[in-house]
Amino acid sequence: MTWVSAASWTLKEYGGCDMARRRQRLAQRRQAMGLTQEGLAEHLGVDRSTVVRWEAGTASPQPWMRPRLAETLGVSVTEIVELLQRETGPSPGRPALHEPTRSGTAQVDLTSVAELRREYDELAASYDQAPSASLLAKGGEQLSLITLMARKGPRGRAERELLALRADVLTLMGQLVWDASQRRDHATARGFYDESVGVARRLRDHTLEGRALLRTCYVELYGAQDPRSGLDLALQAANTARATSPAVTGLALLHAGEAHAMLGEASDCEKALAQAQQQLEQTDGMDAAADLVSSTQFGRLAGSCYLSLGQHRRAQKFLETTATELQDRRKSRAIVLGNLTLAYIRQGEIDGAVATLAEAITELERTRGGGGLNVVFGAARELGPWRNERIVADVHDRLFALMTTA
Structure with missing residues (x-):
């Protein structure tokens, strides 16, 4: 298939x-x-x-x-x-391949690959600030150009760097497609991640492979709503990256903890969270995935875990702190605020829930983040019993306007 x-x-x-x-x-x-x-x-x-x-x-x-x-x-x-890309040459400012040699084969050197890596880094840095749909075309162009360059037969370090970049772009494309589809297009996202895993295995790069497996885990957990499959993938990612990347290992164990929480396995969840914290504390500048780790990740996932386990007050404390610290990461903050809204609702604190939901909608108006949209719509449904109250009606109107433009 x-x-x-x-x-x-x-x-x-x-x-x-x-x-x-x-x-x-x-x-x-x-x-x-x-x-x-x-x-x-x-x-x-x-x-x-x-x-x-x-x-x-x-x-x-x-x-x-x-x-x-x-x-x-x-x-x-x-x-x-490639089939559906516009048929033009490289954009202005894009690195051009060297002139053909006498054999007729164009050369790809480290300078060309480094320029593409810089473009990728800029695109990846935009992920948490801009709508994913607005980034997809750029990602597709990068993937097409990398594919073209790979056909020129680079050798040595240039070939390895180009393949590593390809794995990263494939993983990012999976993120963008899944997010832009409001986490509905699972098959396409998995396809990008599977190809990234294949490239990483060719490179024997366990960190890259672990990252792609972890992204596939997200699709199972939050898209397919299959925590058992998500747990298997999270543990596979952790085991794959354990010898090379405490960052990827720690993140994978955080999501293993969330899978356990979804399954109602509180003790296993706590164990996974503790193991994740130990791994994340070992992350340093020698870890190729160190940039994936931030001070907010543990609180974000722990809050989500305790929400799934029905420990709403405990979840609230983690999520409130994390939302305050996440001011510069809008997509992630929208998800945290959506979960915090749920924690308030389930404790009967409707005023707090409405205020937090309104804040989440403000973030979503800027980013249209698929994960945040799903969580926020779910929170709004749980506000249904209070829909006749004015403050709830007002926030529902804002959400409806967001839905019509999402």
């Missing part, structure tokens, strides 16, 4: 790139499979005019069409990104 990247539909529907360019490669792939436009349309159950618009670049396939389109064309996630 093949799958397809949501990066393609986001380029149009989220305003990332100019779509008014013909997708010659998409048409060529269809022809290579022996399909006419009518034949592809028949396979997919759409009108021929729909396929014409896809190939003309004036429309993109809808998210639910991706798996069937991928299966019909027999393509991978990277190939789909």
